Structure formats: structure tokens, C-alpha cells
Amino acid sequence: MKPQTAVQHRPVDLAREHGISPQTVRNYERDGVIPPAERAESGHRRYTLIHASALRAYLALVAAHGYATAGDVMRAVAAGDLDTALRAVDRSHAQLLRDRETLDAVESAAHVLTAAPPPSPTAADRATAADRAGAAERAGAAGRVGSGERAGAVERVGGADRVGAGNRVGGAERAGGADRVGAGNRVGEAERVGLGERAGVVERVGGAGRVGAGDRATAGDRATAGDRATAAERALPIGAVAHRLGVRPATLRKWERAGILRPERDRATRQRVYRPADVRDAELAHLLRRGGYLLAHIATVVDQVRIAGGPEPLAASLATWRERLATRSRAMLTAAARLDEHLRALGR
Template sequence: MNATKPSNAGVRRPADLARRHGLSAQTVRNYERDGVLPPAERAPNGYRRFTETHARALHAYLALIAGHGHATGGEIMRAINRGEIETALRVIDRSHALLQRDRETLNAVEEAVTLLTATRQPAQGRGTVPISALAHRLGVRPATLRKWERAGILQPAREAATGHRVYAPDDVRDAELAHLLRRGGYRLDHIAAVLHRVRDAGGAGPLAASLGQWRERLTARGRAMLTGAARLAAYLDGDDLPISARPTAAAGRSEPDPRPR
């Protein structure tokens, strides 16, 4: 009996890498073309020849996508494959900082919604109020409300005849919530993000019901980042890492070997 053996057990086809992750072979080719996988050698017939290194790179990239998203995951892998490790680490740090900001936003929303539902008084009537009345209600100056508007916190309508700002009950709710957050020391851009969440949810009540799901998503994202970091480290620790992906290659600081060859 004659057993057929591959000419190179370490060489893999695009389909071999793709099958493990439920991808198409063309997707793997595209990843190599786009630089998220290191360059593959070509066989005499022009076919790509992938190796275990490419398999680890693909494993790392897909894990990074789960935690950081497609764009950031691709930015990280391309920097790694160019040998720009510091650049890749800065991108990772930036992504972790964004996750931390999302956690702080969630904490602010939870605190503000609790305070709002416990302390708010219904807006007077169902009509609109002028800026002077809302400023008096909150104990702030009208200039403060205009500043909040420029920051994207408030979105009052304008009277057709005069162009004066008028605040509907939902605007009053947003102003009360912003006032609570400002007293808590939150930045204006942070408050604007919170108010965006409130408006998207249809108010403080519906938002409060969705806060648990929001926290679960942030937790899943954080855990995915840990998995991505582990798989990226496994890729970087490989003895067969391509020369282009080694830090000294891009830095241009490597010295010629003085020993005779």
C-alpha cells in the first residue's frame, strides 16, 4: 500500500485555514492581501502557501475582532506584520481606554437615572417653556443652557416667529439629567453621550430597563479583549514569526552580523 504524503506538511491551502473558522477561502486570501495576515509565499503555479504562522495570525485576528472590532483589529495586525509593535500596543491601549470610558458612561447613566426617577418633578403642563423658565427651575444661568446646547446635551426647538429657544417636557428631562451629572463632576462630552443614550432608549424609564444588557455587553467585550491579547501574544511568541513582523525589522536598528558566513 502506498500512502500519499504532502510535499510539505507545514504548508496549508487557504481552504485549510478557512474551514477551521467557518470562513471562505477567498476571505483568507483577502486577509493576506489586506495585510492582516503576513505575506504568503507563492508556489510555482502562483498559489499561496500558508503555514502555521498564518494560522496563528488568523486565530489572533479573529479574536481581536471580537474585542476591538474589525477596523481596530485590522489596524493592530497590520502594525504587527510591519514590525511596528509599539504602534500596535498604542492602538490596543486606545481601545482599552474607550472601553473604560464606556464603563464610566454606564456608571453615570445608572447614577443619573436613579436620581432622576427619585427626585424629578413632572414638567409643568405638556407645553414648552422658555430658556429663562428652565434656567430658573434648575438654578443656572441661561448662558449655561446655551453652552449645554453647543455641547450636544440639549436640543431645544425654536419659535418660528422669534427664533427663541423653547423646551419641551423631554428637553426639561434632559436638562434635569444634565444638571445632576454636572453636579457629579462629569464632563460635558460625557454628559452628551449619556443624553444620547437616554434619547435613543425613549426616556429614562426604558433606558433603566436596558442597563443590565448594556453592562453584559461591556463585560463580554472586556473578556474578548483578554482572549485577543492571549492569541496575539501566542502569534508574537512564535519562533517562526516572519522577519517583517519582528520589531527590529521596521525599526531599522539591526546591525550586520560581524561573524564570517
Template sequence: MITLRPTDLAREHGISTQAVRNYERHGFIPPAERTDTGYRIYTEVHAAALRAYLALVPAYGYAAGGRIMNALHRGGLDEALTVVDRGHSQLLRDRDTLDAVRTAVTHLTAEPQSAPDPAPGSRTRTVGELAHQLGVTTATLRNWESAGIVTPARDPVTGYRVFRADDIRDAELAHLLRRGGHLLDDIATVVQQVRTAGGTDALAASLDAWQGRLTAQGLAMLHAATHLNAYLALLDRADGADAGGRGDA
């Protein structure tokens, strides 16, 4: 069996030996055996565990990567795979949301922009009419207004909310993003980009950057899967060797 020192594991990834010890303490790599003088002894199993964990981080995040490794080290393979499955499911939702935003922005920004003070007969909605159109409650629209997502005017006579074309566009976009699971603060940021960009290159660049992040994450998941599979294979071999040794005893 090849034995390794903390510095050997650390050097491969350009990290400190203290980081390796921290990962061991947190259960991201298995516990190391010790020499009689107390020095840690690592093996290729530990090296593979470290490669797997560090590959999981850009794919699923620090917290999820830690949960996956912790689950494996207590024998919870299905628990670990569930975390992996959730990560893939979230990435798919993010992709669907991005596609929906691209479609919505292309459609909505292509519409003629309404004037600040629309003339009579232009496309407007009351809060009830817009809620019915989107299939949401009027309380939902008021929450979006509080978050700065929609900014309806007020009828000077009745004081009721009046949603103009720009407000309807923003509400439609918000509705798409909410269905994608995004928080109101994040939606407010996207809607503000739509308002300020006005269909120019700034908004397109923002969506392209979002696409790039999703692509990078998808590739990271493929990379992590390779290292995770290699680690599981080593664990299986190590378990088999232990079982064989116990059988000969």
C-alpha cells in the first residue's frame, strides 16, 4: 500500500496542509491512520477522496459537496446520490428559467415601449385584470410592487393602481422567474436590468454571462462525476480487501 503525507495531498491541489487536515476533520476525506509518533498516514483512498471533494465544490457548492462526502463516509450512498440528483435538478430548472427569460425578454422588449403618460385606449390593466391575466392573486402583485418589481401608476381620480404596458411586461417577466423558483430580490434585479437596458447589448451580455455560468457548472458536474466514480471504486476495492482479510483470519 502506497502511503502519502499531508504535503503530498496538498501539493497536488495547491492547497495548504492545514486545509487537508481541516477536510479530514470535517469528514470530507476519511480519517487518517497515525504513526507511533502521531504523524498522519494517508493512502491513495484519501487522495481520491480529496480529488472527489474538490471536484464537487464547483459543481454543487461547498455545502452540497460536504454533504455528499459525509454521506459516503457513513455508508449513505443513496443519501449522497440524492444530493447529486438535486443538484442536477436545480441546474435543469436554471436552464429552463434562462430559456424562459430569453424568450420573454425577446418578446417583451420587441414590443413598442409605452410612453410615460399613455394616451386613452392604450394597453392598461387594473390590479384585478392583471392578476387574472397572469393567474395570480392581487396580493401577489402588491408584494411585487413592494419589492420594486412593478411600479404601477395611480388613477388620479380613483387612486386605484393602473398597470401600463411596461408594468405588464415586468409582471409577465416576474411571473416567469417566480415559476423558476427565483427570489423576489433576484427578480427585482433582473427586471431592473430589463428596464435600464431597454433591449440593448447590456441585457444580452447579462444573459450570455448567465448561460456561461450554467455551462461551466454542467461541465464541472461531469468532471466531478469522474472523480466521484473513481473514489467509489477505490472504496469498493478497499472494502473487498478488508473482507478478504477477515475471511482468512
């Protein structure tokens, strides 16, 4: 009896080593990922060291390559088709390499995007800035005009009081002694009344100026805030985005067919409209295209940026992504060792 078949195991013995149930071991046998078990006279399964090494290899392959690839490999080994088994392993390694290249491309693109200067102001942004500057200039001019009007009103009131007082003083000088005293009293009373009237006029004019300036500032603030909100939500047509990137609109439509861009359609005109997130995706695609990446690869990169919610959140998650790839790569090394042990146990 060969050493590989001398030791016999029950399903529970194989299951205990890996923390799985005996029924799971039976299911693996049914699916062909471990060899069929021999049966005792009582009908119970009898597993050997070959079954134990096959189970170790399969579970290691699952951790490294996934259930589908692991099943393909073990069924090919059981059928004696080593070439098919190794080809499946090679495809999985090639996929891991592509994943690493994708990570490098995303990391490079995210670094470029997060370090890039802010985009040039659009025509809408410049118009909004001009509106704000014009509103400020008009408010300043109105303030200067209001100040001049108030100063003129004060001067006219003061001049009228001074003329009136002079006339009354002249009348007092022409009158007699008693009249001069009465006129003097009237002059004093008139001056006090005149001062009170001037103060009231100045106060009313100043209050009106302050209210008017407040109204103008409030209206200007509301208009400026509305302009900013409108500019932030404004969508661009395909021609504007193409001009911004220096490409043809047909290029953007090609990127859309490749799954890179997902612009919405205007409900009225049914034309493509690009919102800020769509413009970001187009800029990233343009950057990677200049680097020589294929459209299918760019679609994967842009999708990762879209899932993360932008370049900044994506950049923060790249370290975790790289750790997952390293874990998978190490698992492939372990799976290769376990598969090699199983093949040696089979004498291949």
C-alpha cells in the first residue's frame, strides 16, 4: 500500500483542519475539486493523504484566485490535464499584473489631478466677476452722490438760516431800545429754531442714505449669490468641453461609447450636457490618453475615480488598494506551493 493511501481520514478529520463542516468536504468531492473518496464496506467515505493535499491546494487557490479559477485548476488536475490547470493560473497572474498597472495609472492620475492648479475661469465665471465689480462700482457711485446731496441740503439750509437771521438783525437795529431787546430775543429764538431744523434735516437725510445703501447692498448680495449658484450648477455642451480639452466632439462621443464618460441629455433638446463631474472625468481621460493608455484601461481608471467620489478621496484609498493587491499576491505564492505539493503527491 502506498504511503499516500495508507492513512485514512473521515470527512470530519479533513474538515477540522480548515475550520469547515464535514458536509462542505462532501460538497467539494461532489463538485470534483477533490478526488472521489473510497467507500468502506459500511458505505462511509474514506479519505487519504491525496484528498488532504487536494483540499489544501483548493482552499489556497480559492484565497488567491477565487472559486471559479480554483475549481478549474483542480478539475483539470484531476483529469490529468496539467497544461489547462497551469494556463488558468497564468491568466489569474496576468490579471493581477493588470490590476497593478491600473493602480499605478490611477495613483499617477490622482496625484496629477490633486496637484494641478485650479482650472482657468470660464466665460460664465468672468461674467459673474464683472457683475460683482459693476455692482460694487454702482454702489460706490450712489454713495458718493448721496453724500453730495446731503452736504448740499445742509449748506442750503444753513444759508437760508443765515440770510433770515441777517434780515431780522437789521430790523432790530432800526427799531428803538425796547424794540431792539424784543428783536434780540426773536433773533435768539430764530437761531435756536434754525439749528433744530438743520439738525432734523441732516438726521433725516443721513437716515435715508443709510437705508438706501443697505437696500442696495442687500440686493447686490442676493444677485451675486444667485450668480455663483447658477455658475456652479451650469452644464456645458459637448462643444464647450471639446474646446476646453482641445479635442473634437467626436472624440468625446467615442469615449462615451467606451464607457469612460456618462453625460446626461437635456430634456428639451436631447443634446449631451456635461456637469462638473463629467468634465472632471473627461479631463482625467484626456490625461491618460496622452499617456498612451487604451480606452478600456482608461474606463477602469475613471470608474475608480467616480466610485471614490473624486481624485482626493481616491488618493486616500490608494494605500488600502495596494495592500489588497499585496495580500492577493502573497496568497498566490502560498497557493502555488500547495498546488506543487499536491502535484508531487500525485507523482507529477
